[in-house]
Amino acid sequence: QITLKESGPTLLKPTQTLTLTCTFSGFSLTTSGVGVGWFRQPPGKALEWLALIFWDDDSRYSPSLKNRLTITKDTSKNQVVLTVTNLDPVDTATYYCAHRLQIGGSSFDYWGQGARVTVSS
Amino acid sequence: DIVMTQSPLSLPVTHGEPASISCRSSQSLLNTNGHNYLDWYLQKPGQSPQLLIYLGSNRASGVPDRFSGSGSGTDFTLKISRVEAEDVGVYYCMQTLQTPLTFGGGTRVEIK
Numbered sequence: 432q433i434t435l436k437e438s439g440p441t442l443l444k445p446t447q448t449l450t451l452t453c454t455f456s457g458f459s460l461t462t463s464g465v466g467v468g469w470f471r472q473p474p475g476k477a478l479e480w481l482a483l484i485f486w487d488d489d490s491r492y493s494p495s496l497k498n499r500l501t502i503t504k505d506t507s508k509n510q511v512v513l514t515v516t517n518l519d520p521v522d523t524a525t526y527y528c529a530h531r532l533q534i535g536g537s538s539f540d541y542w543g544q545g546a547r548v549t550v551s552s
Numbered sequence: 553d554i555v556m557t558q559s560p561l562s563l564p565v566t567h568g569e570p571a572s573i574s575c576r577s578s579q580s581l582l583n584t585n586g587h588n589y590l591d592w593y594l595q596k597p598g599q600s601p602q603l604l605i606y607l608g609s610n611r612a613s614g615v616p617d618r619f620s621g622s623g624s625g626t627d628f629t630l631k632i633s634r635v636e637a638e639d640v641g642v643y644y645c646m647q648t649l650q651t652p653l654t655f656g657g658g659t660r661v662e663i664k
Contacts, residue, residue, distance in 0.1 A: 468653075470601075478593075478601060478644055480653040491651040494553070527600055536589040536648030538606035540613070545600055 433457035435467075435528050437546035445552055449515040453528030453543060460486050460506050466531035467511040468539055469502065471524040481526075483537060484511060518550045554578050554647050558656035564664045571632040573659045575645035580625045581608075589649035592621055592630045595658075596641040604643075605630065637663060 439451040451469070458465055469481040482502040484490045492500050501514045511528060526546045529539035555578040565571045581589045588608035593601040603612040605621035608628060618633040632639055640663055645656040 477658050478595075478646075478655045480646075480651075480655070483651070483653075493652045495652070529601075532603070532606060532612075534610075535587055535607045536583075536591075537651075537653060538591045538603055538612075538648060539601075540603045540606075542600040542602070 433541040435543035437543045442549050447518050451513045453511040460504050464533040468529050469513045470527045473524045520550045522550045556656035558659050562660045565635045566664050568634050571635050573630045575628045577626045581649045582625050590628050591646045593644045594641050
């Protein structure tokens with residue numbers, strides 16, 4: 432059974448750095464084709480894709496936040512970490528990590544429960 | 553970036569009646585392998601998104617067969633043959649042809 436869970440701070444100030452950890456089970460990020468993505472959803476708004484990391488260390492980022500995002504993996508801990516630098520109140524959102532379905536494009540078949548992050552001075 | 557446009561914004565439906573949601577992309581999502589790289593997700597109130605349809609028309613594991621996806625190129629449709637109370641929420645289409653992965657703005661389905 433695949434599960435994912437996001438963890439990290441809930442309240443940060445502008446200009447600070449957000450570090451979110453996605454801890455997963457039921458799959459391995461060393462298996463060919465496997466990937467984990469990060470998404471976010473500001474309150475009352477649509478979903479937004481942020482970043483994606485694959486089993487082979489290939490990673491992709493949203494161009495709109497590319498300079499502020501870093502995604503890494505720790506296969507020994509079954510974790511994927513997303514950092515977002517230079518936070519702004521517009522980064523207030525629920526952040527989700529999700530497992531990439533190993534068929535076709537990057538569809539995501541298992542999602543974490545989400546981590547609420549508020550950026551406020 | 554590929555822009556995804558959904559309609560309608562809101563869809564009140566009668567229990568047991570069919571429902572249809574449209575999604576259009578700013579460029580073709582048809583890959584040279586013959587697959588359309590278009591997914592549908594449902595986000596129920598207070599929950600995380602769940603995958604309904606991938607590659608345009610393939611139901612994800614455990615998804616009831618009242619959900620179906622169709623379309624090709626730039627025009628796609630999600631159909632619910634008979635809406636149940638548990639189907640309320642916001643439906644999103646997402647293109648996975650290229651990064652950045654992009655979502656439509658969402659369609660809120662509610663029971664009349």
